[in-house]
Amino acid sequence: MKPTRLFDLIPYQIATYDKEIALSKKENGKWKSFSSRDVKKIADNLSLAFLKVGILPGEKVAIISNNCPEWNFVDLALQQIGAISVPMYPTITSADYEYIFEHAEVKMIFVGDEVIYEKAKAAAGDRLIYSFEKLEGAIFWEDFLAKGVNEDILGLENAKEQVKPSDLFTIIYTSGTTGRPKGVMLTHSNVLSNLIGIADIMTPEKGSSRILSFLPLCHIYERTGFFCFYYVGFSIYYAENMDSIGENIKEIKPHAFNTVPRLLEKIYDKIVAKGYELKGVKKSLFFWALNLGLKYDPNTSPGAWYDLQLKLANKIIFSKWREALGGEVLQINSGASALQPRLARVFWAAGIKVCEGYGLTETSPVVSASVCSLEDMRIGYVGKLITDVEVKIASDGEILVKGPNVMQGYYKQPELTAEVLQNDWFHTGDIGQMDGEYLKITDRKKEMFKTSGGKYIAPQAMENKFKESSLIDQLIVVGENRNYPSALIIPSFDALKDYCQHKGIPYTGDAEMIEKAEIIEKYNREIEELNKFFGKWEQIKRFKLLPEPWGIESGELTPTMKLKRKVIHQKFEKELEQLYVD
Template sequence: MNLVEFLNPNTEKFNSKPAIGFKKADKWKDLSWRDFRRMVFKTANALKSLGISADDKVAIYSDNSAEWIVFDLAILALGAVTVPIYSTNNGEQAEYILKDSGSKIILVGNQEQYDAAFEILNKEGSLQQIIVAKKSIWIKKDRSIYLEDFIKKEAETFDIISKEADDLATIIYTSGTTGVPKGVMLSHGNFTECFQAHFDFFKFKNFENEVSLAFLPLTHVFERSWTLLCLYGGAKVCFLENTKLIAHALTEVKPTMMCAVPRFYQKIYAGVNEMVASGSDTKKKIFNWAIKTGSELAELKRVERKVPLSLQFKNNIANLLVFNKIKNKMGGRLWFMPCGGASVSPEVTQFFDALGAHVTVGYGLTETTATLTAFPFTQYQHGSAGISLGDTQLKIGENNEILAKGSGIMKGYYQQPEETAKVFTEDGWFKTGDAGLIDEKGNLTITDRIKDLMKTSNGKYVTPQPIENLLSNDNYITQAMVVAEGKPYVTALIIPNFDALKDWIEKMDIPFTNWQEIVNSETVKEFYRLKLDEIQKGLSGFEKVKKFVLMPSEFEIGTGEITPTLKVKRNVVLNKYSALIDNMYAS
């Protein structure tokens, strides 16, 4: 079954109901299921007219948009294969993916992407045509056409090409924290089995009434799988093109569902705690009382025990006084919030539980069509990554590596049989590269990436992620990268939260010059030293960051320092800032 088959029954059921939302001229617009299917089918016919047929590769190089998902579904409806390229990839990275996949057509979303694609088009290779999502992009006439013009004269009906479960649907090139990107091959069955596993696991009610905000990059398996699942189930999906406008979009769209990475929740957690810390004693008392009340109620719900009326009444007051103000900044309706891509500390998930805005933590990889495990609605274990979904089987192998089997596991890496063989055991278990443990109730706890485990020169093993999470839970720290491998003690490169730090230096009457001078200021460094002492109180001596460098700017996706899901590429950062790191160990 082609995973796009849901278009027909959903259009019959929901015809004039909104399928997707998008922003045009600063206003949110809707596209009904009827018009959404019509756009997909016209695009599929246009691609067919260009000679695209089953198993051909077609690329998408764009930020999130309505055009992105329409083009994706049109490619799949044709039986062709979608090759997403991160919108932040430069021309060289895009060229590698286009050549490796043999993509014939590409959809681009902005001027920079068009210019890069046009340069590739004029080199010898498989690329034949550029489709341009927006009329605001200036194009040359040579083998370039606006999407609107591309589909204008095409028929509105289309027979979706039948596919087998094992047939290739997409090749997703891993952004990867190490090495050359590899093309992960996912099938139609990988997706449809994944969808069904989620519906069986969560048993959603009236799912067609939900509204999801697509905020993470659609190129990433997490958002792509979730968005397709939402559409599969008849929910409406709104596409946010500019992620910097997330705060506005939340209050405008008022989503009921949204997937995000831990950093999103860490920032809210840290911001609220900092605001409370700087408030009056009365406000602190009210907040602490509200959190205590919310936590008691959340814990009873977690273990499926009856909530006393008196506690429910107190929680209603806590909502009025504290929680609703926070939840309204997230739109006021969010209740299902899948979270993945990195580990998240239990303090953060417990905080959101207390608010009554439960975060559903999960674990998975591109190679597993995202979700292997997730928090169920009750009996979940804070600090874990939940229990397995669907037919997923997990076990712990050598070096505590998490091994997986199930319907979500990829077909392999595109045209890389040797690399594929490396990640499977002889009896077919997929090697995740993550270390973890499974308790007697089936809860999976991720301890760290195996490659990230560090051994100091004193023979102590340091797992960086929990330390980095602890640091970045603070409002004054956006990101931290721990260094310890082969070193006598732990150090860190710290990215300050520049907004919070700017407010602090203003209060301290420190004149702003530039960030390089500010982060090198002894006053600022002492502020962070004291902060780290406080944050690290609970750590063992050998785990504590002894020295640190404050960075004058954030790690960049474009320079390869972080992945599009904000994970630090340790090797890149270690090489780029080796002099700064060496200096921390020089004295």
């Protein structure tokens, strides 16, 4: 059978792979697994329970939880009766919950743990809350599941028959860098076309490979990833939490996983920090290998001598990097924001294939993806367009997308929909270019700004470059309508400690160190070195070091780790003004 709706993947997997381990989670220190048939049984009983309590086609149910099989059980069960899931980030505020509950007309709510429950309860009104953990005041999901046991399965089969591929299956409220979140309406066929388009370029063997899932399922990137992994018969293991990823990787030995550049940056920084801790020959060998990796290009070879050195570096240094990722990783998919080219180079040199892709919630999400082979990989590009997706570049450089993956619109916001969907072309807001078959992203249209001299600045490209410094963790480039660009910088404090130890500078605390003249001078040298990659009008003239990292809960980052520029400008108005005081 060919799946035409997302829940068709359940019988498809049984017929094609019939897996013993379809989904697995850590419970009381042990992995608890669900087979393909377990998934069907649980999803069917949940669907019957929803029908019994009166959930109708088109009605909305919110899911707010960290990743777990229960998340997917509820999602699949709602699909089978034509109801619409409204996934939400656990990290957003109770006020955001309240807005989405009201705007989406949510009928009932599923939550993961007590922290989420307390936030949801404050916003839920008279809506019933169900929980994946046993919590006082909430209805345990297994008690709800029991309502569907022994119910008439014919009622469910009739409900399934009524669901069309063109029906909405979810409304995803985008986190947004400004203003209220928008509800992106996606159909079964939107996401199904997308997962089939990327399934053929997955490297691991279908039916027998393992995946570790840790990016939020409420984001379309990991959610479409789940459906794709399910379609190709991978066993999906859920990380216990973000702090346990390293340990879970060692246990599972995954063949692939989805990630965001921010996590790859942290992995790289930890590896380099350990390199600085080495002594003598070991330290020299480590940085010899690292420098080889930073020069790597999958498409060209500097010559036989380089290849011989790299082969040796892989044996004595990079093999340990692969072991830290379980030793069996064949493909890492990176998305949601721009990947530093140097990271792609060094990981590919180390035999760790990081494949960058591009997409948006509104495109289900994938527009383009890197094919995971030396012949097809292009550093600095986001791969080739996937099947049935078209791209054209507007006169101002904006990327326009057309295809079966493009959303139906924003829920209850026809004016906003009309702004971005014109003649079937979705206006992404991203600036880019096509180089033959390959797509390259250069910046966000709305984030570009002009200096007072009339010169355009593309901040995202600059920020990505400046973060190549091991001493810089986060950075924002500013300077709209000013004479020159400046920057607010969050140091990588672990790297700064290593630098101070190496230079014999007593480390007295983060806030104190960033005020010291010798530390400011060090950052000045870092900035000057990286300024060489930009035109004179683009170069950062002044900067301010800040003591606290930007985060999701503190408001400076979206849940997908993008900078909320407006928030940062408002929050650090005083510091920004000082950068332009003579």
